[in-house]
Amino acid sequence: MTGLVLHNYFRSSTSTRLRAALNLKGLTYDYVAHHLRKGEHRSADYLALNPQGLVPALVLEDGTVLTQSLAIIEYLDETVPEPPLLPATAVDRARVRSLAYAIACEIHPVNNLRVLGYLKSAFGADDEASAVWFRHWVDETFVPLEKMLAGDPRTRRFCHGDTPGLADVCLYAQVLNNRRFKVDMTPYPTIGRIFDACAALPQFAQAAPENQPDAE
Structure with missing residues (x-):
C-alpha cells in the first residue's frame, strides 16, 4: 500500500494511535499537519475533505478518504493482514475491541x-478544573480496565498476547495524554507495564507526539 496521506495533529491521541498502527504495519505516508488549537481543522479545504473537521483522516492512493481512527485501523488490518492487530478468533477479537x-x-x-x-x-x-475533569473520566475507565487486564490470562506482554494490537495503540496514546494532565498511574500497574512495553518499540516511539514534524 503506497501513496497514503495522513492528515493529523502531533498531540491528538487519535492521531497517535493511528500513526502507531501505520508503523506497526510498516506503511509509509505523507504527513499533513492541522493545528487544532489554531483551528486549522476548520478550514474550508479540510472540511471539504472531512466534513466532521476531525483528525485523523487518511487519504488512499485513489483519493478515497477514510475517517475515524478505529475504522481506519480496522481497514488497515483487513487490507494489510501482517502483522495482525486483531487476534484470530471471534471471541478474542471481541475482547480486544472491548479493551480498545x-x-x-x-x-x-x-x-x-x-x-x-x-x-x-x-x-x-480554568485549567485546573479542566484537568480535574480529565482525570475523573480517565479514572472512571482505568479502574475497571486495570481489572480487566490484570485478571485475564490472555493479557501477557501486551493487552492480548505477546504482540501489540488494536488495544495497545489506544492504551499507548491515552497514557501519553494522561501525562499532560498529571494522571496518577500508580493504581494502574498493568496498564503502566503494557505502556512501557509499547514505548520500548520503535514503531510506537516514532508515533509519539514529540517525534512529529509539527511538534511544539
Missing part, C-alpha cells in the same frame, strides 16, 4: 480538545 473501545469510546469523547474548550468557554472552567 473502553478507551476510545469512554475516555476520549469526554476529554478531547473541543470538549475541554467548551468547558472553559461555556462554564468558565
Whole structure:
C-alpha cells in the first residue's frame, strides 16, 4: 500500500494511535499537519475533505478518504493482514475491541480538545478544573480496565498476547495524554507495564507526539 496521506495533529491521541498502527504495519505516508488549537481543522479545504473537521483522516492512493481512527485501523488490518492487530478468533477479537473501545469510546469523547474548550468557554472552567475533569473520566475507565487486564490470562506482554494490537495503540496514546494532565498511574500497574512495553518499540516511539514534524 503506497501513496497514503495522513492528515493529523502531533498531540491528538487519535492521531497517535493511528500513526502507531501505520508503523506497526510498516506503511509509509505523507504527513499533513492541522493545528487544532489554531483551528486549522476548520478550514474550508479540510472540511471539504472531512466534513466532521476531525483528525485523523487518511487519504488512499485513489483519493478515497477514510475517517475515524478505529475504522481506519480496522481497514488497515483487513487490507494489510501482517502483522495482525486483531487476534484470530471471534471471541478474542471481541475482547480486544472491548479493551480498545473502553478507551476510545469512554475516555476520549469526554476529554478531547473541543470538549475541554467548551468547558472553559461555556462554564468558565480554568485549567485546573479542566484537568480535574480529565482525570475523573480517565479514572472512571482505568479502574475497571486495570481489572480487566490484570485478571485475564490472555493479557501477557501486551493487552492480548505477546504482540501489540488494536488495544495497545489506544492504551499507548491515552497514557501519553494522561501525562499532560498529571494522571496518577500508580493504581494502574498493568496498564503502566503494557505502556512501557509499547514505548520500548520503535514503531510506537516514532508515533509519539514529540517525534512529529509539527511538534511544539
